Amino acid sequence: MLALFKKTLPWRTVLCLSAAAMLWGASQAAAAEAARRVNLPAVQSGSSSAAGVADPAAARKELYEQMSAATGIPWFRFAAIDQYERTIAKKKVPADALASSRITAISIPGPVWSGPLNPDQADTSPDSISFFGGMGYDGSGDGLADSSNDADLLYSMARHLLKYGNSANDFSIGVWEYYHNGRAAQRVAQFAKLYEHFGRLDLSGSAFPLPLGNNYAYRSTWGTGRSWGGARIHEGTDLFAPQGLPVRSTCFGIVETKGWNRYGGWRIGIRDIENRYHYYAHLSGYDKSVTRGDIVTPGQIIGWVGSSGYGSPGTQGKFPPHLHYGIYRDRGITEWAFDPYPLLKQWENQEYRALRKNKRSK
Numbered sequence: 001m002l003a004l005f006k007k008t009l010p011w012r013t014v015l016c017l018s019a020a021a022m023l024w025g026a027s028q029a030a031a032a033e034a035a036r037r038v039n040l041p042a043v044q045s046g047s048s049s050a051a052g053v054a055d056p057a058a059a060r061k062e063l064y065e066q067m068s069a070a071t072g073i074p075w076f077r078f079a080a081i082d083q084y085e086r087t088i089a090k091k092k093v094p095a096d097a098l099a100s101s102r103i104t105a106i107s108i109p110g111p112v113w114s115g116p117l118n119p120d121q122a123d124t125s126p127d128s129i130s131f132f133g134g135m136g137y138d139g140s141g142d143g144l145a146d147s148s149n150d151a152d153l154l155y156s157m158a159r160h161l162l163k164y165g166n167s168a169n170d171f172s173i174g175v176w177e178y179y180h181n182g183r184a185a186q187r188v189a190q191f192a193k194l195y196e197h198f199g200r201l202d203l204s205g206s207a208f209p210l211p212l213g214n215n216y217a218y219r220s221t222w223g224t225g226r227s228w229g230g231a232r233i234h235e236g237t238d239l240f241a242p243q244g245l246p247v248r249s250t251c252f253g254i255v256e257t258k259g260w261n262r263y264g265g266w267r268i269g270i271r272d273i274e275n276r277y278h279y280y281a282h283l284s285g286y287d288k289s290v291t292r293g294d295i296v297t298p299g300q301i302i303g304w305v306g307s308s309g310y311g312s313p314g315t316q317g318k319f320p321p322h323l324h325y326g327i328y329r330d331r332g333i334t335e336w337a338f339d340p341y342p343l344l345k346q347w348e349n350q351e352y353r354a355l356r357k358n359k360r361s362k
């Protein structure tokens with residue numbers, strides 16, 4: 001078994017693995033104890049929901065960091081997988097999470113956890129799980145490999161990932177081997193990059209896509225017909241504005257697409273940490289600092305209002321200049337457009353309020 005391992009993995013990986021194993025051995029008890037402490041507040045408070053944890057995000061960050069210390073995997077990679085699973089969860093609060101003190105959203109299916117041929121799909125014995133080739137391990141130090149325990153889940157995920165090595169590229173391969181889904185692998189890589197860059201979990205800031213003022217106009221145009229390209233419904237909001245007005249990122253995010261699209265013209269697509277894709281179309285040009293894979297912040301200028309689109313690359317002026325803004329939500333298998341109008345109103349009002357507050361305090 002070990003010989004096979006050495007043959008199929010580069011020596012660096014084997015070193016990483018043994019280093020991680022030693023590290024794990026030394027700090028396992030401490031990490032397990034800390035992981036149990038993380039779960040304690042919800043249990044002690046007698047609350048029946050995960051919302052009973054005073055600050056679930058802080059508790060999650062602490063758990064990622066403990067697992068990172070124990071396994072050598074950077075905290076932001078645990079955070080990225082957890083966040084990906086959170087954003088594709090079918091229900092916002094799973095029924096079993098209501099009755100538990102779970103703080104992560106990672107869920108590993110029974111046959112994967114206990115082994116596909118394991119007669120006991122709810123097996124919690126690390127030995128028999130290992131015998132049947134399941135991926136479940138005990139990360140909390142209680143002797144059980146429990147697929148509803150956060151520490152066990154993160155540690156099992158870590159053991160899976162460490163098989164591929166510890167670089168960003170190895171991580172991507174490990175994630176691909178777990179999900180067998182290119183889009184999932186892309187999302188997890190994007191989220192990891194965002195978390196690593198900002199060093200925190202909260203990336204919830206927002207901005208209106210245009211500089212506030214009196215020179216733009218928009219109304220709810222969700223679902224109305226379009227004039228070009230056949231019978232497609234309008235998935236977004238048109239903000240009419242003068243040519244050349246700056247277009248700003250509405251969120252913390254990562255540039256996923258940039259370039260010509262025959263409908264959208266010069267367009268840009270930005271993925272945020274909630275797995276929403278923000279789509280800005282008909283631009284007259286891009287800010288030169290923005291390229292694919294770049295990280296952007298709310299209010300950062302990404303391009304300028306124009307009238308590009310509805311034809312071959314460079315087509316302009318087939319309609320009045322405006323920003324077409326759309327938001328799509330990735331649910332794992334499908335991506336849904338939803339009406340951005342209420343959010344646009346909310347962001348605009350928030351910014352006006354913040355401006356007024358700033359003026360008063362000066």
Ligand SMILES: [Zn+2]
Nearest residue numbers: 236237238324
């Ligand atoms: Zn539009």
